[in-house]
Amino acid sequence: SYIGLDIAAHLSIAAPWPDGSGNAPLGKSLIISAEDTLADTIAPRLDDLGADTSQIIHLDVEVRELKNDKEEERYLSLKMDLADLEQFIVEQNIIHVIIDPLLAFTGDIDTHKMAETRSILAPIAAMAQRTKCAVTGIMHLNKSSTESNLLYRVNSSLDFVAAARSVMAVVKHPQEKDQFILATLKCNLSAKPEPLAYQFEEGEFTWKGTVDPDLLPDAFRSAKGENAQIEREDATEFLKIMLGDGPQPVTVILKEAKDNQISHRTLERA
Secondary structure, three states, X not given: OHHHHHHHHHHHHOOEOOOOOOEOOOOEEEEEEOOOOHHHHHHHHHHHOOOOHHHEEEOOOEEXXXXXXXXXXXXXXXXXXXXXXXXXXXXXXXXXXXEEOHHHHOOOOOOOOHHHHHHHHHHHHHHHHHHOOEEEEOOOEOOOOOOOOHHHHEOOOOHHHHHOOEEEEEEEOOOOOOEEEEEXXXXXXXXXXXXXXXXXXXXXXXXXEEOOHHHOOHHHHHHHOOOHHHHHHHHHHHHHHHOOOOOOOHHHHHHHHHXXXXXXXXXXXX
């Protein structure tokens, strides 16, 4: 959540990115948060991060609508309210949306079923393309202690991972007790960026520069598929998830495998 706000802060003032890759584009961000309030948490954090808060909009997640001639309140739904959200993004010229956490706004769909999950993710992706707005969805990891690949630790359906163009995760730094590492598990649109360390110094969020990828835990290395046995195990788990609801067309399986960096040969072996 803090990193999401830091991205918004960088965009709000076109500040240099912490990895030295140049300045962020200047633009507005939209924050849709179910866990943190604006006054108590989000606004103070943005101030600490040096953001221009006039460039950041916090959306009220309570939606009022008429039902049986009575006004009722419900939670914002990415399925029911996406058209209105897109119109707002266009009107406000927003270039970045943070949804925190993503699962809080999926409505009544079963996020463990591929068809239902895709019914909400595909329209979001299409909206992002139409508006040229980046979407950052924040999700929690499950508590599985036996899973070797972090891609499979993301809560709910693997389709959330497959639909994303980039997937990143945060872990504790193995050598610096007060630091954490933000590292990429999946990146389809560019070369995989170097991991970045950060920490809170006297309550302030501070980036500490790039980190040697060899310092990353085994869960990151298995996600990169450096070991043939781990690759087959990952492909096997992938197939179990994809086929959990029944048979799927081969074309769908192959596309999803490619999106998850699983080779055709490894898939056949699994």
